[in-house]
Amino acid sequence: MAALFASPSLFADLIVNGLLIGGLYAIIAMGLNLQYGMLRILNIAHGEFLMIGAFITYTLKVATGASPLWFLPVSAAAMFIFGLLLHATIFRRLSAISPNLDVMEEKSLIVGFGLLFILQNAAVLIWGADLHGYDFMTGSLHFGGVVFTANRLLVLVLAVLFSAGLILGLRFTLLGRAIRAMVQAPLGAMLVGIDTGTLHPLCFGLGLALAGVSGSLLSMIYLISPDMGTPYLITALIVITLGGLGSLTGSMIGGVLLGLVESFGVYFTDPSLKILLSYSVFVLVLLFRPRGLFAR
Amino acid sequence: MRTATWIISAALIVCLAALPSVASTFVLSLTLSIAMYAGLALSWSMFSGATGYVALSTSAFFGLGAYTCAILLGSWPWPIVVAGGAVAAALSALILGLCVLHLRGTYFAILTFGVSELLKNLIMYVEKSEFGTVGRLMMGAPSLSVIYWTVLALAVLAAVIYWLVARSDFGAALRAIGSDEGRASTLGLNVRNAKIAGFCLSAIIPGAIGAAMSVRWTYIEPQIVFNPFIVFQTVLVATIGGPTRLIGPILGAVVFGLLQETLRLNFANYYLIFLGVLLILSVLYVPNGLVSLFSSNRARPLKRASSKHA
Amino acid sequence: MPETLVELRDLTIRFGGISALSHVTFRAGPSELVGIIGPNGAGKTTLFNVMSGIAPPSAGAISFEGIDLTGRPAHVFNRIGVARTFQTARVFRNLSVRENVQFGLRFPWRRGGRAADAQADTDRLLERLGLINQARALAGSLPPTRQRLLEIAMALATNPRLLLLDEVAAGLTQSEAEGVASLIRSIRQERNISVIWIEHNVVTLMRAVDRVMVLHHGEVLADGLPNEVAQDRAVIDAYLGETAE
Numbered sequence: 001m002a003a004l005f006a007s008p009s010l011f012a013d014l015i016v017n018g019l020l021i022g023g024l025y026a027i028i029a030m031g032l033n034l035q036y037g038m039l040r041i042l043n044i045a046h047g048e049f050l051m052i053g054a055f056i057t058y059t060l061k062v063a064t065g066a067s068p069l070w071f072l073p074v075s076a077a078a079m080f081i082f083g084l085l086l087h088a089t090i091f092r093r094l095s096a097i098s099p100n101l102d103v104m105e106e107k108s109l110i111v112g113f114g115l116l117f118i119l120q121n122a123a124v125l126i127w128g129a130d131l132h133g134y135d136f137m138t139g140s141l142h143f144g145g146v147v148f149t150a151n152r153l154l155v156l157v158l159a160v161l162f163s164a165g166l167i168l169g170l171r172f173t174l175l176g177r178a179i180r181a182m183v184q185a186p187l188g189a190m191l192v193g194i195d196t197g198t199l200h201p202l203c204f205g206l207g208l209a210l211a212g213v214s215g216s217l218l219s220m221i222y223l224i225s226p227d228m229g230t231p232y233l234i235t236a237l238i239v240i241t242l243g244g245l246g247s248l249t250g251s252m253i254g255g256v257l258l259g260l261v262e263s264f265g266v267y268f269t270d271p272s273l274k275i276l277l278s279y280s281v282f283v284l285v286l287l288f289r290p291r292g293l294f295a296r
Numbered sequence: 297m298r299t300a301t302w303i304i305s306a307a308l309i310v311c312l313a314a315l316p317s318v319a320s321t322f323v324l325s326l327t328l329s330i331a332m333y334a335g336l337a338l339s340w341s342m343f344s345g346a347t348g349y350v351a352l353s354t355s356a357f358f359g360l361g362a363y364t365c366a367i368l369l370g371s372w373p374w375p376i377v378v379a380g381g382a383v384a385a386a387l388s389a390l391i392l393g394l395c396v397l398h399l400r401g402t403y404f405a406i407l408t409f410g411v412s413e414l415l416k417n418l419i420m421y422v423e424k425s426e427f428g429t430v431g432r433l434m435m436g437a438p439s440l441s442v443i444y445w446t447v448l449a450l451a452v453l454a455a456v457i458y459w460l461v462a463r464s465d466f467g468a469a470l471r472a473i474g475s476d477e478g479r480a481s482t483l484g485l486n487v488r489n490a491k492i493a494g495f496c497l498s499a500i501i502p503g504a505i506g507a508a509m510s511v512r513w514t515y516i517e518p519q520i521v522f523n524p525f526i527v528f529q530t531v532l533v534a535t536i537g538g539p540t541r542l543i544g545p546i547l548g549a550v551v552f553g554l555l556q557e558t559l560r561l562n563f564a565n566y567y568l569i570f571l572g573v574l575l576i577l578s579v580l581y582v583p584n585g586l587v588s589l590f591s592s593n594r595a596r597p598l599k600r601a602s603s604k605h606a
Numbered sequence: 607m608p609e610t611l612v613e614l615r616d617l618t619i620r621f622g623g624i625s626a627l628s629h630v631t632f633r634a635g636p637s638e639l640v641g642i643i644g645p646n647g648a649g650k651t652t653l654f655n656v657m658s659g660i661a662p663p664s665a666g667a668i669s670f671e672g673i674d675l676t677g678r679p680a681h682v683f684n685r686i687g688v689a690r691t692f693q694t695a696r697v698f699r700n701l702s703v704r705e706n707v708q709f710g711l712r713f714p715w716r717r718g719g720r721a722a723d724a725q726a727d728t729d730r731l732l733e734r735l736g737l738i739n740q741a742r743a744l745a746g747s748l749p750p751t752r753q754r755l756l757e758i759a760m761a762l763a764t765n766p767r768l769l770l771l772d773e774v775a776a777g778l779t780q781s782e783a784e785g786v787a788s789l790i791r792s793i794r795q796e797r798n799i800s801v802i803w804i805e806h807n808v809v810t811l812m813r814a815v816d817r818v819m820v821l822h823h824g825e826v827l828a829d830g831l832p833n834e835v836a837q838d839r840a841v842i843d844a845y846l847g848e849t850a851e
Contacts, residue, residue, distance in 0.1 A: 042406070044406060090580065094579075097580070102401070103348070106348050107579050109401065113409075113575070114579070117524075117568065117569075117571070117572040230410065230413060234406060234407075237406050272418075273417070275410070275413060275417050279407075279414055282407070286396075286403075468708075472698055472709055475698040475700060475701065478660065479696045481680040481681045482658055482659070482660065482689070482690060483689070484710065487681065
């Protein structure tokens with residue numbers, strides 16, 4: 001413990017790491033939150049879209065040699081369109097055949113599970129089951145005696161920009177306001193004339209696009225593999241719970257918090273216990289503050 | 297149940313039990329697999345089909361059973377080893393249930409799915425720290441016939457448990473939870489206890505099957521036995537067969553077992569994807585499973601439908 | 607002052623920033639038939655939610671026969687003797703009418719007797735509520751008014767000492783409503799239980815009950831004999847004035 005404070009470099013590294021991974025968690029969680037808050041379905045395959053976003057960026061980067069940043073919007077757009085398609089084909093039918101919300105939730109869990117399976121195995125088929133990666137901005141930067149890797153700093157900055165941009169966009173654009181209205185007061189929003197017919201698929205697509213963005217960013221700093229998605233799904237769920245369902249700001253703060261907790265926690269224990277740590281945090285939150293840390 | 301059904305079932309079981317002496321290894325293996333799918337799907341349906349809580353923990357139970365077997369094998373007689381798997385799984389279900397069963401369905405599903413990953417990492421960590429290596433050798437495994445009879449017996453047991461629960465007060469409680477959990481609680485049902493009991497009960501057979509099947513590998517490691525494909529198969533079989541009737545998972549197991557063989561032979565690379573598509577199509581177009589195609593859509597036994605909360 | 611069956615002491619319940627119930631103190635004795643009236647949003651159903659254990663209060667206490675039940679789960683309330691119906695009938699839609707009623711009877715702690723008795727008791731309840739001819743029908747196929755009767759049967763199956771009825775006469779004609787009122791009165795008589803009845807049909811309710819409590823904005827506005835409450839100035843201004851007698 002003393003070593004931690006004796007070495008500002010280590011401390012800063014853990015903080016940056018925590019903020020970085022936390023920022024990514026925040027984006028994934030916000031995407032999931034949008035879908036769940038809006039459509040009341042939790043897409044269990046959400047992590048797989050993150051994985052595909054990562055692989056799209058990876059493939060294009062390796063094929064063209066260009067900076068992966070170019071492919072960030074490509075991943076986002078691809079996932080958005082994929083989301084629209086999925087909503088139109090699968091989820092719309094699901095809501096048509098379900099007599100009530102609970103049944104729909106149950107069915108969409110099973111469908112999501114099927115999707116998860118399809119996507120993971122398709123990825124293994126296309127890219128193979130091993131870890132992949134590419135080098136991007138691996139140089140070091142020095143700030144006041146502390147060393148950082150350039151790519152991590154960049155991704156951290158981008159993650160923050162994205163999250164902030166998303167929150168602002170939702171707050172100040174007309175579309176954003178409509179979305180927030182639907183999430184917070186669905187009946188009222190419909191009475192006022194906000195159209196679920198367009199908003200639902202839009203939000204679904206947007207949620208997936210955010211997953212794609214996170215995956216893309218992740219590919220710039222970590223190795224990727226077809227099975228990388230599930231742990232992020234679980235952390236996204238934890239973040240949503242921490243921050244409160246429906247609250248995007250909550251997801252952002254919750255994500256960062258969890259990232260920091262993990263960063264420090266894993267340092268003191270072991271990387272393979274990361275998931276145990278997440279689960280413990282989750283169970284504790286659910287036992288003591290089930291409405292989220294910020295609920296009144 | 298009618299006498300005719302009893303007789304046919306008994307005859308069928310006797311025939312199946314006699315299989316090792318007449319059938320080829322291939323047929324025996326196939327029947328073994330079908331029995332496994334049936335056992336897993338019946339246990340899953342008993343709880344998830346009735347309550348609507350989609351539990352994705354089968355891989356975790358199976359893996360725990362397998363590891364328990366690896367630890368006990370050689371030192372203890374076979375029945376104890378298998379029972380040990382069941383106990384380990386049931387205990388884990390108890391702990392998990394206490395932690396997550398008060399949550400709404402989606403959280404429950406995702407968290408139970410992650411438990412398999414959690415256990416995998418945990419065991420790998422422990423093994424690396426304690427032994428330096430990961431994985432265990434399976435020494436002193438019984439013959440294929442013994443494994444077959446064990447799994448067959450477990451499948452029959454799963455069916456018996458399903459049947460007993462379905463016609464008991466406990467089964468009515470589980471179905472009421474699936475129909476309107478809040479309502480059931482205002483009528484005096486301790487919903488939490490009922491769910492935990494049901495969940496633990498649903499872990500017993502998967503744990504035992506995990507123990508029994510693990511010896512088919514000569515060497516196991518967490519990666520192999522905590523495999524999400526197991527829970528996927530379980531959900532698929534239960535869903536295509538129909539989880540709310542006894543014959544559903546059994547029918548699903550037979551169909552799936554045969555399908556799997558054909559697919560694996562002809563479309564080795566794509567068949568997993570095909571299975572995923574099959575699951576989705578099944579939910580969207582045959583929501584009550586194949587059984588619903590054969591019977592009229594009456595309320596016997598019960599699909600759950602209504603609201604879980606006010 | 608008769609002995610107390612159920613008592614709410616200074617009960618407050620808040621959702622978000624709003625107090626749905628504010629410092630409510632209320633008592634009901636054994637075998638009392640109490641009516642609760644008040645405009646929409648007054649907190650009547652919230653009161654029932656607290657009294658049946660579905661919603662824990664933010665402040666204050668609730669006790670049944672002296673036993674403190676504050677914060678206990680719903681099934682404990684029921685096992686101690688509180689049963690209720692819901693404003694929108696919540697029946698187990700895909701079970702038969704008979705199975706719905708049987709649910710409350712089935713569990714060992716309640717039965718104490720034999721399965722055969724449960725059958726007979728179920729039939730008796732179905733007869734009493736006029737549902738015996740629809741015993742095998744799916745509960746979800748019944749019209750809403752009959753579903754409410756089914757809910758009463760389900761609640762009675764749990765052998766309560768306090769029955770909470772939430773707008774069971776809604777959507778009925780005046781004579782049908784009178785029928786329900788007399789059903790309630792006779793149930794109270796036969797089983798010697800207390801009944802608390804929320805109703806919008808003020809006319810029918812006031813004629814049937816021993817006592818009336820008026821809720822307004824989550825607070826108790828009046829609590830007393832029907833004819834006293836009917837003449838209470840505050841009540842007339844707030845509520846009765848709108849529903850012309």
